[in-house]
Amino acid sequence: MSVNDTAAALPAADGEALPSRDRLPRQAVRFGAVALLWLAAAGVTALWPDADEWERTGEFASLLAVAAGILAVAASLAAPLTAAPGGTARPAPRSRLSHAAGRLADSMPWLAVLALALIGWEVLTAKLNLLPRPFFAPPQALLEVYLDDWPRLLDCFAASLTLLATGYAIGSLLGIVTGVAIGWSRAVGYWVHPVLRLIGPLPATAWLPIAFFAFPTSWSASVFLIALASGVPVTILTWSGVAGVNSAYYDIARTLGASPRFLVTKVAVPAAMPHVFVGLFMGLGASFAVLVVAEMLGVKSGIGWYLQWAQGWAAYANMYAALLVMALVCSGLVTLLFRVRDRLLAWQKGMLKW
């Protein structure tokens, strides 16, 4: 396939209000055009000589070409599936495969823009050297980091995730228990509420110097800080959720013979769950922030430390590479939490889709 072939096909495909049997080639052409954009990115990278030597330019070009190839194959497979036989704009999903094809079709504009952005980035950095170095690294420099430094990156992410999971799990569990206790027991509320009001608004990072001093290891200090950062919002939201439970729910359960324990575990907690999840989301965001700061300042491992180290060596490509993976990981964790919530709160209507 050449650029000219597609160009010739495009006007016909873009015509409005085509009969339904023409949707198939039209969809295929759109997919093909995007694949071609990726091929163009590969071409620019491979054929236009770098201003300075970059080690992984060839690999990067191949990667782009592979992406273009995958897109082309996916396009040829998906096009017939997304084409609507009845002529409706978007057919009802018939199978998992056609569902995936539909999503691929949805992301076509993004994939096109991404290819263009990569071309722009490549040209401005590696090809023309227009952006000040070393602050702006070309994409192949990031690839170089992934290819050469992956064991260390992997170690750092494993360390960070362990720390985050430990702190977040402790913080949210304690937060839920404390929140329920405050909402449920007047005595607990009397003693804990003022403490929470005083300490709650304080950013967890403010405790950093004391924590590193008071805890035996910087790791346990970091766990404490992350637990604190995630625990406070979870506590407050759980508490407000429990306090806001419709008292008729308790009346019903009590007339049906429920014990106090049943009222807590089967009425108060599930009724407060939507609030608890808001707290869990806030806590997760806060714990990302604390994690990175704690690792930059104390713990000698993890992604925060990697960022710090890369900056110290002016290894900006390493920094971007780490940031990119970090964004993916954080977003993945938030998505995971959304999935858990969707599962547990399937009974709610009108839920926000992430």
Place this chain on the structure above:
Amino acid sequence: MVALETTVTGPAGTAPRAAGMAIDVRAVSHRFELHGAPLPVLDGVELRVEPGELVALLGPSGCGKSTLLRLIAGLEPPSSGRILADGRPIGGPDPSRVVVFQDPTLYPWRTVRDNVALGLEARGLLRSQGRRVEEALALVGLTGFAKAYPHQLSGGMAQRAALARALVNDPRLLVLDEPLGKLDSLTRLAMQSELVELWRSSGFTGLLVTHDIEEALFMATRVIVFSERPARIKADLPVDRPYPRHRGDPVLTELRHRILELLGLAETW
């Protein structure tokens, strides 16, 4: 109509299996606080309900009917006076006295089946008596909606689910606070007959708050008419007609006229 199997099983086919409960309301007064001022709601209510009776409570809106039911359920103690269940003072809620509240208040996080199973689950009987849940669902015609969530039900279906949630516990006293208020008139008439059938076959004592005089007369053995707030008993009218009743029964029509008079609505007759 599907019969609910009761916990008290007598010889096959004999009369009431769960014995009704006697309720004694003795000189009960009750008041709330509203904006710092006391709000008297019940004023010296005196009421004796014999086991197996089905007593309807009628009265103007806001007079204190639901409040009386809450006191009988044991959710709150009366400000003064005593309430006895089978001669023993009521100290708190008990699953033998089940309330169907004015508002269905199903738990939105539970499916219809799990809502209906609530009482059995709370008392740890779900394992042994889980079958009763399906029976109660069938009774109120919600079998096909066992897996639905409350937000997927219509108002009337939610009320039927709340009724099933009460019936599954095989109560000795069933307290109904306008249980059919949200039903359309056809379903309502059908449910009235079903409730009477159920009451006659199970033998529980029933207390029924309603705004519908015809409903009270069609269903109840006695109709109590309350005054405006603070509620006092204005009249206690036995409805001495055999079941199944007919809505056009002239005796009921006559009673209806008297009740309208008592409620100050005689001129609408």
